[in-house]
Amino acid sequence: MSEFLNLLAAGLTSGAIYGIFGACLAVWFRVCNVLNLAVGDFAMLGAIGTARLVQTDHLPFAAGVLVVLAAVGLIAWIFDRIVLHIAFDRGSGAHGIVGVFFYTFGLSLILEGAARAVFGTDPYSAPAIWPGPALAIADFHVQRAGVLVFALAVVSGLILWAYLRFTVSGRAASACGESVTGSRIVGIDSALFRRRIFIVTAALAALFGIVESPLTGFTYLSGPTISLIGVVAAGFAAFRKPGRAVVAGLAIGVAEAMLGGYVSTTYNDVLLYAVLFGIIILRPEVLGLSAEPA
């Protein structure tokens, strides 16, 4: 029983990560129909940047976090002002399914390359926000950072969901993804929504990188794997529903932990990916990508 609980806790922790990246992807995809494949790299920048500022440059932790979040926001702003602006506001460049994947893929390559040049190839962990040994109740152990990650994921997932559900601004954000002309004629600035939500989700991803890094550590190459599982989690939420993406991410995380605990520790990832692969191929409708209506 306690083994199950421990596995569950571990699963929920990693699942919260997958889920929140899925949510970041989903909310931005909803606005501009582009998948943010660089979301994992923003997390990596957050974690490694904070670690460097605090440990090497001896900045206070809070200041380090603020500087890093501002820097990530700035990078997102610059990318939007240059690349996305030319591609979507000017309407030149590649579009369609190539645009869905490859602009942010390019950004991801640049961020990794830059991180490697600046930070090197070592693993880093930002300092713990809530330091101390694992919380223990009898045989049940849970990492403090894990609790934080989980709570933060649930809270931010709820905020994103409520934003889209209850505010005019949230509806307007959805409208941008439905019809650019349709949103512009009522005075919605679709470029502004795209930019704001890109910056917010980038900063959110960086924040999660900072909170989570005491658990796993980050290298410059940590980004793509996170992004990829985020894409899958978002995929199970039709790429558009951040709330459902968090739930899907949690489910993936728990499944991964259970497979590792009860089936095989070596092949748990292999099994997980194989299961996800099978679900996507055999039941593509779970992705919510409904077939083209008549």
Added chain:
Amino acid sequence: MSEPAAADRGTIDSSAATGPAAAAASSAGPPAAPGPAARHVRRRDPVPLAATVAITVLGGLVLTALNGSYLGLTVTTGVAYAVVTVGMVLQLGYSRQLAFSQSVFMGVGAYGTGVLETKYGFSSLESLLAVIALAAVASLLMGAVVTRAPGLALALATLLLPLFVYQLAADSGWLGSFSGIDGVLPFWNGPDYESTLVRSGIISVLLLGLAAGLVLRVMRSGVGLQLMAMASDERLGESIGVSLRQRRLEVFVLGSVLAAVGGAVLVSAQGLVTPDVLSETSEITLLLMLFVAGRKSVIGAILGAIVIEYLTTSTSFISTNIGIIEGIALLVILLVEPDGVAGAVARLLGRRTDRWADSLRSWSAGRFRAGGGGDGARNAA
């Protein structure tokens, strides 16, 4: 019913496109008197064969000139990637089948060659043929399931493939775990290392030439026209009698087999197999080679593969910062010329044709003016 951004642009485009050229067609109302016989259409298509010969001869000469130097090895490695990217031109570029499974099938070719040669004593030719058959069967089985999924699901599922196949290979003792399999045979042994490299390189270039000829032949055939139609719109494809399932599967298998051949070429040049060939990084590199040079151009894909492979292994500054360079190159290409460097070159060459089109347009505008318009008031009900 859903007509998001693309449709928005469509309206503006169409309003821009209509107008002066309004009607070479309307003035020649159908059914027209039978004019001169249908345009002369060339029956024989010499391009694929010419491409095969040119690539083989040119590549052979280059490799002979490099005479087994380190650069020669780099070029041969680039040729191996080029065999894969040529297949991707057909699969991703021309048929727009967004599948990210090429690195996995490269792995099938690489590990297949390694296992067959080191554990079962196959010769390099035997193992090449066996690997082609293996990849064909494997991709047929996998493709039969995978290609049923709609576009984005296919992309998503095949994105996961490199993740778990890499771990599978890296954890497998039989496949040599992280160190892989050593002692893979070259295609064609020579008396010394250099001549072996040159001879094997020539075989590699021949395989590349064959791959390019094959892909060009398919793209320029009637089946290629069908692929073009279904790539632009699957429902349109169906309605003109294209079997979507058959074509998707065929393209998947062809792309996968060429990827496996590329894998075999790669390991025979390097002499060993490591799980790296299966990793996401390998898939990313392949995608870059394809997109930077031009996803619809065979020549572009070949040059892209060789040049990027050269840059990755060359001077230390470029190879350490290759990520940034590749990323920026990719973004610039996507923004400026989505069809890649090859597309830009083709456009420069196409300027002259455009000038003809312009004069045709002004001519038809003149006819329109003479014919008189403004008869929109007739359909008053």
Added chain:
Amino acid sequence: MPSGGAALEVDGVSVSYGKFVAVESVTFSVGAGECVAVIGPNGHGKSSLVTAIAGLVRRGGTVRVFGEALPVGNPRAAVLAGLVLVPERRHLYPELTTRDNIMLGSYSRTRRLRARQAWDDVSGVIDMFPELGRLLDQKAGTLSGGQQQMVALARAMAAAPRILLLDEPCLGLAEAVARRVYDWLREMTATDMTILLVEENPAHAILVADRVVRMYKGLVGRPEVTSP
């Protein structure tokens, strides 16, 4: 026409796409409460003209609304000035409900509110289109073409416009549905709403317009006065 009485003044407006000039230095004005139709064959710049007036495409020249010049390339400023476009092909948000589609018409005024407050603010426009009442929670993409056109009109009315631009409001609609749209338009002309209507079919335009502006090859011809 004295400039003081004009609701909408279009002064030397040009639009070009690359080398192709779609609209060439067009000048005319629409008086307050007047209904003016822009007619002409397809592809002669009518749609480009109204999308440029609404600020959706880049333009040269000046557009003044009740005497104030609109900034270029800023559709929101146009909406805030009371100039609202009902675009060709409607451009609804197919995955959002009818309610959200209409509610977002008021975005420029209500963007800081909660969705429910914003809806309370605009729900009055439904009275103009009673048949939409039972479709409020249906996704707009599942409505028929005529219903979608009603939603597009309701969305425009939710913006509380003083000047309506309508671009081919009956394109692709069956005749009886088109007639309903025109009945509604005729009601609107009785109010003090200023209307600029783009219509390919002059027979339709004559039903509602006080005046007709003819566009041909991106140029505006001599304005004609028609008897209503």
Added chain:
Amino acid sequence: MRETPPEATAAGGSGTAPGTLSAPLVLACYDVTKSYGGVVAVDSVSLEVPPRGLFGLCGFNGAGKSTLFNLLAGSVRADSGTVLIDGQDATGWSAMRRARSGVARTWQTVRLAHGRTAVDNVAAACLRDPGQWIVGSLWRPQAAAARERAWAALESLGISDLGARLVDGMTLEAQRLTELARALVSEPKVLLADEPASGLSAAQRTVLADALTAVSQDRAVVVVEHDLDMLTSVSEHIWAMVEGRLAYSGDVETFRSSPVYAGLRGIEQA
């Protein structure tokens, strides 16, 4: 709603084309029904298309015309009912198989492969062996022969001077004619044209109507169109749909005096 019993619709209007009565129907459907999430788009519609002539299908937006076309062409499967092509039961056939059996169609919005010439777009539809394996294309490429047929098809519609141009820059009218050429190049037995004149000017509509009339001399053409004047002037038989049902089936003269016509015209409101 008036429901026309299937027997009554049977070739009722084909009396205008003598000699076709005895010929087998080229396309027919009986009691086909299709609903989307509770909304019935097509409600047990039966109709029969004789081998030659021009036939009009009209109705309000959302009356189910396009869905009916999709059901006939096979891009959507019916919930119930049967579809016959040339007397064979084609209910379970895919769109691809129906296309190969002689059912060609065009869409409301233009669907062409961008970045390619008109002749390539047309040629894609007329391979002698459309099911050829990709490996077979290596020694029997088919493209040249298909392009020759495509040139001939463009020629017959009078737009062969546009054949070598990219479809992207062409006018809407030329694009519609290219689509028509693509639908006709495979020499189909029946052509389903969904609002072929949508977005065209009055003069351009006339050109298109003439083209369709010419084409209907030796095959069946079913046209969906909102412009009732155009539809009644060219077609010899009219079907009208109201809320998913077939509300009228008969010749043009009777149609003009029918209540359905008045409803579509909105006369009772005026």
